[in-house]
Amino acid sequence: MKKSRLISLVIAVLLIPALIAGCGAPAQPAQPAAPAQPAQPAQPAEPAKPGEAPAEPAKPAEPAAPAAPAGEGMDPAVDADTVVIATADETPSLSTAGHNAVAGDYVNTLTHNGLFRINAELNPEPDLVAEYHTEKDDKGEDSIWIMKLHENIGFSDGTIMNADDVVATLMYAKTQQNVATYTKSVITVEKVDDLTVKITTDGPSATLLYDLSHHGNYILPKALIEADNDWNANPVGAGAYKLVEWKRGEQIEFTANEFYFNKERTPKIKNVIWRIIPEGSARTIALEAGEVDYIIELDSTSVPNLDANPAFTVMKVPTASHNWLTVNNEVVPFDDVNVRKAINSAINKEDVIEVSINGMGEVALSQTPNGMLGSTDEFADPYDVAKAKEYLAAWGGDPATIKLDMICSNDTKRRAAEVIQANLKEIGITANIVSMDLATYLSETAAGNFTGFIGGYTTNNMMSFLNGVFLSDNINASNKTRTNEPELDAMIRESFRTVDQDERGKILEAATIFLNKETPQMPLYQPWTLSAHKTNLLNTFITGSGGFWVQEWAWQ
Amino acid sequence: MWKYIGRRILALIPVIVGVTLLVYFIMSLAPGDPVKTILGEQATPEAIESLREEMGLNDPIIVQYVRWFGKLLQGDLGLSYKSKDSVSMEIASRIPTTLKLSFSAMTIAILFAIPLGIIAAVKQNSIIDGASMFLALLGVSIPIFWLGLLLILLFSLRLGLLPSAGAQSWKSFILPGIALGFHSMASIARITRSSMLEVIRQDYTRTARAKGLPYRDVIQKHALRNALIPTVTVVGLQMGALLSGSVLTETVFSLPGIGRYMIQSISGRDIPAVLGCIVVFTLTFSVVNLIVDLLYGFIDPRIRAQYS
Numbered sequence: 130m131k132k133s134r135l136i137s138l139v140i141a142v143l144l145i146p147a148l149i150a151g152c153g154a155p156a157q158p159a160q161p162a163a164p165a166q167p168a169q170p171a172q173p174a175e176p177a178k179p180g181e182a183p184a185e186p187a188k189p190a191e192p193a194a195p196a197a198p199a200g201e202g203m204d205p206a207v208d209a210d211t212v213v214i215a216t217a218d219e220t221p222s223l224s225t226a227g228h229n230a231v232a233g234d235y236v237n238t239l240t241h242n243g244l245f246r247i248n249a250e251l252n253p254e255p256d257l258v259a260e261y262h263t264e265k266d267d268k269g270e271d272s273i274w275i276m277k278l279h280e281n282i283g284f285s286d287g288t289i290m291n292a293d294d295v296v297a298t299l300m301y302a303k304t305q306q307n308v309a310t311y312t313k314s315v316i317t318v319e320k321v322d323d324l325t326v327k328i329t330t331d332g333p334s335a336t337l338l339y340d341l342s343h344h345g346n347y348i349l350p351k352a353l354i355e356a357d358n359d360w361n362a363n364p365v366g367a368g369a370y371k372l373v374e375w376k377r378g379e380q381i382e383f384t385a386n387e388f389y390f391n392k393e394r395t396p397k398i399k400n401v402i403w404r405i406i407p408e409g410s411a412r413t414i415a416l417e418a419g420e421v422d423y424i425i426e427l428d429s430t431s432v433p434n435l436d437a438n439p440a441f442t443v444m445k446v447p448t449a450s451h452n453w454l455t456v457n458n459e460v461v462p463f464d465d466v467n468v469r470k471a472i473n474s475a476i477n478k479e480d481v482i483e484v485s486i487n488g489m490g491e492v493a494l495s496q497t498p499n500g501m502l503g504s505t506d507e508f509a510d511p512y513d514v515a516k517a518k519e520y521l522a523a524w525g526g527d528p529a530t531i532k533l534d535m536i537c538s539n540d541t542k543r544r545a546a547e548v549i550q551a552n553l554k555e556i557g558i559t560a561n562i563v564s565m566d567l568a569t570y571l572s573e574t575a576a577g578n579f580t581g582f583i584g585g586y587t588t589n590n591m592m593s594f595l596n597g598v599f600l601s602d603n604i605n606a607s608n609k610t611r612t613n614e615p616e617l618d619a620m621i622r623e624s625f626r627t628v629d630q631d632e633r634g635k636i637l638e639a640a641t642i643f644l645n646k647e648t649p650q651m652p653l654y655q656p657w658t659l660s661a662h663k664t665n666l667l668n669t670f671i672t673g674s675g676g677f678w679v680q681e682w683a684w685q
Numbered sequence: 686m687w688k689y690i691g692r693r694i695l696a697l698i699p700v701i702v703g704v705t706l707l708v709y710f711i712m713s714l715a716p717g718d719p720v721k722t723i724l725g726e727q728a729t730p731e732a733i734e735s736l737r738e739e740m741g742l743n744d745p746i747i748v749q750y751v752r753w754f755g756k757l758l759q760g761d762l763g764l765s766y767k768s769k770d771s772v773s774m775e776i777a778s779r780i781p782t783t784l785k786l787s788f789s790a791m792t793i794a795i796l797f798a799i800p801l802g803i804i805a806a807v808k809q810n811s812i813i814d815g816a817s818m819f820l821a822l823l824g825v826s827i828p829i830f831w832l833g834l835l836l837i838l839l840f841s842l843r844l845g846l847l848p849s850a851g852a853q854s855w856k857s858f859i860l861p862g863i864a865l866g867f868h869s870m871a872s873i874a875r876i877t878r879s880s881m882l883e884v885i886r887q888d889y890t891r892t893a894r895a896k897g898l899p900y901r902d903v904i905q906k907h908a909l910r911n912a913l914i915p916t917v918t919v920v921g922l923q924m925g926a927l928l929s930g931s932v933l934t935e936t937v938f939s940l941p942g943i944g945r946y947m948i949q950s951i952s953g954r955d956i957p958a959v960l961g962c963i964v965v966f967t968l969t970f971s972v973v974n975l976i977v978d979l980l981y982g983f984i985d986p987r988i989r990a991q992y993s
Contacts, residue, residue, distance in 0.1 A: 215850075221723075221767045228767075229725050306736040310729055361770055377778040378941025379852055406850050406939040410834065414849050415939075418841045568717030568954045575721055606730045 203419050203440050203663050209684050211400040212666065215412045215421040219378060219405045224360030225347040226305035231587075231675070234344045235425070236403060239383055239679060240285065241347035241366030244276060244295065245338050249672045251449065251501070251589050253338035257282055257290070257348060257367065257390075263628070266329070271628055274328040274337065275321065283388025284350050285371035292320040297351035299328070308345025314625075315340075333628045339590045369396050369680035380404045397668075397683035413661075416441065422666055423682075427659040429487035435661050442664045445657040446671040447491060451498040451594070452585035454535065454549055454651040459611045460580055462526055463533075466647060471520035472533075473651040474510045475556045476549055482654045485545035489659055493652035496644035500655075500673055501591040502630065503637020508645040509652075517556050528557035536563045536582035538570035545583050545653060574609050583653075584609065589674035591637045595621045599644065610649040617643055686982075693975050701967055705757075706750065708963050712956045713746045719766045719954035740766060753960065762964065763957035767950070772961035776943060780965070782852050783942035786934060787927045789862030794869035795920065801870075802877025802916070807904060809882060817874060824871025829930050833864040833937035850939035861938040865930050869923040876919045880912040887911075913984055921977030925970050 206213040220233035225241055246256040255261065257278055264273040282290040296318045303312045314334040319327045330337055340346060350365055358365070364372050367390065370383035381403040385396045404421060406412045409428030413435070415421045427435070427443065435441045456463040456472065463469060478492045493499065494509040510516065521528050533553070537543040546562045553560045560581070565573065574582050586607070588594045597607040600621050604611050620640040627633040658675050665685040671677050720737045721728060737743055741752070756763055762772035805817040840860055841849035848857050884890060885908050893903045932944035943962055950958035982989035 222769065224769075227769055228723075229728075306732045306739065307724060309732060309735075361768070376941065377775060378782075378946060379939075404851060404939070405941070407936055407945070408939065411837065411850050411937060411939055414837055414842050418845065418849050420841075420849060420851075566717065567952055568719070568722045569715070570717075571721040571725075572716055572718040603729060606728055606733065 203665070205663075205684060206420050206422050207400075207402065210398065211402060212398045212423060212679065212682060212684075213402045213404060213421045214423045214425060214679070215404050215406045215415055216425040217405075217407055217409070217412070220381075222361055223364040223372065223375065223381075225349065225364075225366070226302050226308045226345050227360065229307045229345070234676075236381060237344040237347055237366075238368065238676065239370040239401065240364050240368040240372060240386075241344070241349075242282075242368050243342050243344070243347045244278075245342040247339070247342045247589050247672065247674055247676060249670065251673050253342045256342075263333075268332075271333045272330045274330065276326050276328065278324045278326075279390055280324065282367050282390040283386070284365050284367050285386045285388060286350070286365045287388055288350055288352070290348060290350070290367055291323045292326045294348055294351045295326045296320050297354050298349045299346060301349070301354050302345050305345065308343065311340040311343040311345045313340075333626045335625055335628050335633055336590070336592050339593065369394065370401055373400075378405060394678075394680055396680040398679070401679055416661060416663070423660070423662040423669070425660055427661045429489040429659060431661070432487070432489065432659060440664055441661055442666075442669070444660045444662075444669065444671055445489065446660075446675075447500060447673065448587070448655055448658045448675055449498045449500060449589060449594075449673050450585055450587040450675075451493055451655055452545075452583070452653050453493070454545075454581060454653060455574075455584055455609050456533065456581045456650065457577060457579055457611060458649050459577065462524065462531055463580065465524050467520045467524035468526075468531065469648040469651070470510055471517045471524065471528075471556060472553065472558065473648050474513050474517035474520060475558075476552050476651055476653070477512050478653055479512070480552075481545045481548045484548050485541050486654065486656050490654040490656035493655050495641060496647075496649065496652060497591060497594060497637075497641045498655060501594065501637075502634045503591045503624075503641055505638050505641050506645070507642050510645075510648065514555055521556060529559070531558045533558060533560040533581045534563045534579065535560055536565050536570055536574065536579055538565055538567045542583035549583075575606055577605065577609075577611055582609070587674075592621070592624050592633075595624070595637070595640055599640075599649065612647075612649045614643075614647070690975070690979075693971075693978075697968070697971050700971060701964060702754070704963060704967050705754070705960050708960060709750045709753070709956065710746065712951075712954065712959060713749070715954075717954050719956065722953050723767060753957065757964070762961040765950075765958045766955045767953050767958070772957050775946065775958065776961050776965055779941055779943045779946050782940050783928075783931055783935070783944060785852075785858050786861055786865060786931055786940060786942060787924070789858045790866035790869060790927055790930075790934075791920070791923070793862050793866035794873055794923065797866075798870040798873035799877050799916065802874040803881055803904065803909065805874070805878040806881030806885065814878075818878070821871040821874045824867045824869075824874075827867070829864055829868060829933045830937050832867060833861065833934060836860045836864055837937075852940050857938075857940070861934045861940060864937070865927060865934045868930060869926060872923060872926075873916060873919055877912065877916045880915045881908060884908045884912040910984060914981060917977055917980050917984065921973050924973040928966055928969065 218232040220236050221230055222228045225237050242257050244258045245253040248254045258276045259279045261276040263271040266272045299318045302308055314330045316331050317329045321327050369389045371386045373382040373384050375381045383401040385399045412424045413431040416424050435443050482490045494506045497504045535546045537546050550560045586598050599612045601613040601618050620636055624633050624636045658671050667683045668681045720733050765772050801817045805814040808814050837849045840847045847860050890908050893907045932948055935942040935945040947962035
């Protein structure tokens, strides 16, 4: 009896610390003497309300006001000359043209610059280019682009950039499979003088400036391209930072590039440490423990906790990432628009957002992303179960015969699929959830071996979105609905050739309305980009495409 | 002895061929295209086909395997599909972390497990025995990732004593070492206890005590040495558990080790990287088993006599 009591005591002693550690609220970092309001991050757009008139498209992300009241925050993780950034994924490569990964784009943007860059409003603006204009070709079309570089642009190895480097880079990018698509419209690149290049496109190109903003076209020194440089070891570029060391799987260290050309945007924090922390909760703990200063990908479950702590600022920014349930438009009965509209109307997207991403996003009604030129909710179906039943009646078949297998490649998608499964049951459709790893999911969905899947697409302009998701040329690749509509194809191609933004906007809007009527897939949501940092880290902001500029950050 | 070692090393060759062949075929036949994973959702059909050709993925699987194995014989593990860097270099940069993690976990496990097992055996049915075995039960029952997160919450976030992530210094390996070693400690402690219990009931132990030897000497010099052979076997087997456990531990503690690299490579269908990791794991496991076999001879003169 005595022995068992003692054993119980031992068990209790062992379990108490575990319970305290696991269930208690985390310790608050040192509180400032006079707390002030943290800076407000960019505000997400109001979600569209189901059943109401279509909502206005979300406004592009506004840069957040500088975070920063006096006395807020914690000490920097290392020192005032250094910022430590935690990220989930390691870049596959430091080369600009050797990958097409978001994780790689972040680091490329530190070490390299493009002729243009995407601003907070998702529009391209000149970066290395000082001025540019278009000229008419023989056919009288605006397909000749004359671009003049800034003077004295220094690469991080101390050499000066000239037109030869631009010519060599763009021709090199055309040969690299990972990024070749971003120079597709470029026919020739010629040197006019030391600072001027002439780019000829295959007709007027509305995408050229976006493409030139892509990391695949960041400018590299010609001499290193010709010398077959190892870009992972020696990623020389004209960015604000240069590589110090890449410890594989652990961290990448950068320091300010003393030859950086734009004196107005010279880095305010000299050193950047880019730490790879794959596990979401581990990233949050590292921030709370003061080991890192900024988290790029914040777990949505960590938001309430960090939001409540004035030492940290959470940024929630609407993104252009469009997520959906896709059905195979070539397979019976999903080839019938009434069936597709019935499924679309039956899904409670508010619930999907709540369950799959903890409410951190906004409802997507339109077939194209909110916030982009040409997006509209006109003719998009809101959540309406009665309407869904009407669509099924118009189809005329028995809903019990519809078999929908929803492929999901991660937990977020699985949670969304569970809500959809329950919603579809209400209109008599049986949906199954099928789990696949990412590689299998990508192959099977591209090949059309599916009835349905939860997926998404992220890009920073409407033309690329329509081209990737709906152009018939991309069936068996990124057009996974397998939409094959000549009328839509014509509109997408026309938009590529329309340089005038107002005109292009009208074409893109017409394409969106066409798609909203056809409903090739069932839009679900556009998630917010969630990031967090110590409140005394200033000038942080995130663009609608998820980009950010470390060189503008500063410690209070 | 040397002949024996030579034979064991030669036996590694068919093991490596068999394991890599099996993994190569499984990876190649599994659904999922490495090219589509590399190029992502935005890939065009032309880019996919072009990269597939460049990577030699249009060749028959056996041709691809023979090409890879030919390079392996020259000490070249090929290029990673994802990073285009040498797999040997990628693995070499990650091995030290995994070795440090495994070594610290094994050290923690052995340092605690053997005394715990001995005390539990010597004080059989006492409170100490009950508490030791309860600890061992916890060790085999608690998932590594959960224990890891608890340790981080307690020692990093609350007490601020140890780093929560990364491999910046020796301190970075204490928490992962405990998380990973706790499981092994439990297994080793349990086998040490049962082995000791068996030995201390043997006639020669009773004889030693009857001779009037101090109890401590009987345990240390007569019982422990004989009880160690099963323990050494389990320690060797635990190396395999540590390697597989390192995958989870490296993820929770953000350690840039080979376990995490292998998981990322499997997800990305990066076959050369996966095979490189498999070769390293196979070699490590085989070498550890060889060392364990040789240790038997060191511990027990009768086995040493069989080698010679």
